[in-house]
Structure formats: C-alpha cells, structure tokens
Amino acid sequence: xVSIPYAASAYASELKTDxxxxxxxxxxxxxxxxxEFHTAVALVRxxxxxxxxxxxxxxxRLRSLTEVEIERYLDAKPALDCAxxxxxxxxxxxxxxxIETTDPTALVGLPLIAVRRLLADV
Numbered sequence: 001x002v003s004i005p006y007a008a009s010a011y012a013s014e015l016k017t018d019x020x021x022x023x024x025x026x027x028x029x030x031x032x033x034x035x036e037f038h039t040a041v042a043l044v045r046x047x048x049x050x051x052x053x054x055x056x057x058x059x060x061r062l063r064s065l066t067e068v069e070i071e072r073y074l075d076a077k078p079a080l081d082c083a084x085x086x087x088x089x090x091x092x093x094x095x096x097x098x099i100e101t102t103d104p105t106a107l108v109g110l111p112l113i114a115v116r117r118l119l120a121d122v
Contacts, residue, residue: 027073027074030085035060037057039109039110041053041114041115054114
C-alpha cells in the first residue's frame, strides 16, 4: 500500500493537486502500487433531528507506469482536481489494473448507492 502525498489529511481537497508537477509526483508514487480512497457521506434531518452516515473504501491498483506514459496521460487529461491525479471514469482507467469497491460511484465523488440506502432510512 502506498500513501499518496498529503495522505495525512482527512480532506479530499488536500489530496488534489494544484500543479502538473504535483500530479506527476502523485502518479509516480502510485504507479505499481495499491491505494485506498475513503469516501463518506452524511445526511442530516432537522425535524426530528437525525444524522445518518455511510462510508466506502475503494481499493485501486495502478499498473507500473513509465515517465512517457505519465506525461501522455497528463497531456490528455490533467486531472488536477482529482485525488490521486487520475480519473477512473475516463482515460485514467487505462492506468489501473484493478478497482475494488462496494459502490463504484464513490471514487468518482458521491457514493450514490450509500445515499440511496440512507435516504430510505430517513
């Protein structure tokens, strides 16, 4: 398991890169390794007061990448606004060898399966 830069942070926004150089470094560190992406959602009802929470862990294995492959990916899809600097729903899937999750929408951003389940319990 590899920790991507800034992994000590609890906020996905801090896992997102702001420059191509940082994205390149994240992809170098992730290449050939497993990474875990944690996604959570909370629904709050005011009357009567109730809070429901759910989370998902998505395990991603990236294949080994050459410097040329990293540069080509960043040229084609500079995913600076994505944790890990890649997007599994687009060209970034070509960087992966496996994705394991109970909610495929969680890695994209909002765990919709969990949201539906929570809404049914509200």
